[in-house]
Amino acid sequence: MGAVNVANKDINVSLAEKKPRVVFVLGGPGSGKGTQCANIVEHFHYTHLSAGDLLRAEIKSGSENGTMIQNMIKEGKIVPSEVTIKLLEKAMLESGNDKFLIDGFPRNEENRAAFEAVTKIEPEFVLFFNCPEEEMEKRLLSRNQGREDDNIETIRKRFKVFLDSSLPVIEYYKAKGKVREIEAAKPIGEVFEAVKVVFTPKAEKVVA
Numbered sequence: 001m002g003a004v005n006v007a008n009k010d011i012n013v014s015l016a017e018k019k020p021r022v023v024f025v026l027g028g029p030g031s032g033k034g035t036q037c038a039n040i041v042e043h044f045h046y047t048h049l050s051a052g053d054l055l056r057a058e059i060k061s062g063s064e065n066g067t068m069i070q071n072m073i074k075e076g077k078i079v080p081s082e083v084t085i086k087l088l089e090k091a092m093l094e095s096g097n098d099k100f101l102i103d104g105f106p107r108n109e110e111n112r113a114a115f116e117a118v119t120k121i122e123p124e125f126v127l128f129f130n131c132p133e134e135e136m137e138k139r140l141l142s143r144n145q146g147r148e149d150d151n152i153e154t155i156r157k158r159f160k161v162f163l164d165s166s167l168p169v170i171e172y173y174k175a176k177g178k179v180r181e182i183e184a185a186k187p188i189g190e191v192f193e194a195v196k197v198v199f200t201p202k203a204e205k206v207v208a
C-alpha cells in the first residue's frame with residue numbers, strides 16, 4: 001500500500017506540472033461519445049481516454065479490482081473514483097500528449113470532486129451530447145460489441161444513473177459557462193459538423 005501511495009504521489013506531481021488540456025466528453029449511454037471522439041482525434045489530434053474502456057481493460061488484465069469492476073458495470077453502477085482516476089492518470093502520463101478527451105468521466109459528483117482534488121486540473125470545457133433515451137436505447141441494442149451492459153435490463157439502470165448522478169455534473173459545469181451542447185440525435189456526419197465548430201479556434205471560423 002505504501003509503495004502504491006508513493007507512486008501515486010509521483011504521478012500527481014508530474015500531472016500537475018504538465019498542466020495538460022482536458023475536455024470532458026459527457027452524454028447518456030449510447031449518445032455517441034466514443035464515435036465522435038474518434039473523429040475529434042483524427043482532426044484535432046487529442047488523445048481519447050474512455051473511462052469505460054479503461055475499466056474494461058482493467059477487468060481483462062486480471063487486476064485485483066477486476067471482479068468488483070465487472071460487477072459494477074453489469075449493474076450500471078459507478079466504480080469508486082479512486083480506481084478510475086488512477087487509470088486515467090496512468091494513461092495520461094503514458095500517452096506523451098498534452099491534450100485529452102476524457103470520455104464518460106466525471107460520471108457523478110464524487111468523480112468530479114475527486115479528479116479536481118487529486119489532479120488540480122479544470123476542464124477547458126465539457127462537450128455534452130444531448131440525445132433522447134429512445135434513440136440511445138435503439139443504438140445500444142444494435143451496437144453488437146459484446147458488451148455485458150448492452151442488454152435492456154442494464155441499459156435501463158444506466159439511464160437512471162445518468163439522470164440521477166451524471167446530469168447534475170453537467171448542470172454544475174453549465175453554471176460555470178463550460179458546457180458546449182451538441183444535438184446528438186442526427187446522423188454521425190451532421191453531429192461531427194457541430195462538434196468541429198466547438199473545436200475550431202475562433203480566429204479560423206469563417207464569418208458568413
Ligand SMILES: Nc1ncnc2c1ncn2[C@@H]1O[C@H](COP(=O)(O)OP(=O)(O)OP(=O)(O)O)[C@@H](O)[C@H]1O
Pocket residue numbers: 027028029030031032033034035036052104139140142143184185186187188189191
Ligand atoms: N449519430 C449517430 N447516429 C446513429 N448511430 C450512431 C450515432 N453515433 C453513434 N452511433 C452508434 O450508436 C452506438 C453507440 O455509439 P457510441 O459507442 O459512440 O456511444 P457512447 O456514447 O460511447 O456509448 P457508451 O456510453 O455506452 O459507451 C454505436 O453502435 C455507434 O455506431
Ligand SMILES: Nc1ccn([C@@H]2O[C@H](COP(=O)(O)O)[C@@H](O)[C@H]2O)c(=O)n1
Pocket residue numbers: 029050051052053055072073074075076077078079080084103104105106107111149158
Ligand atoms: N467514470 C466512469 C465511467 C464508466 N464507469 C462504468 O463503466 C460503464 C460503462 O461506461 P461507458 O462510458 O463505456 O458506457 C458504466 O456504466 C459504469 O458502470 C464508471 O464506473 N465510472
Ligand SMILES: [Mg+2]
Pocket residue numbers: 033034050052104
Ligand atoms: Mg463509449
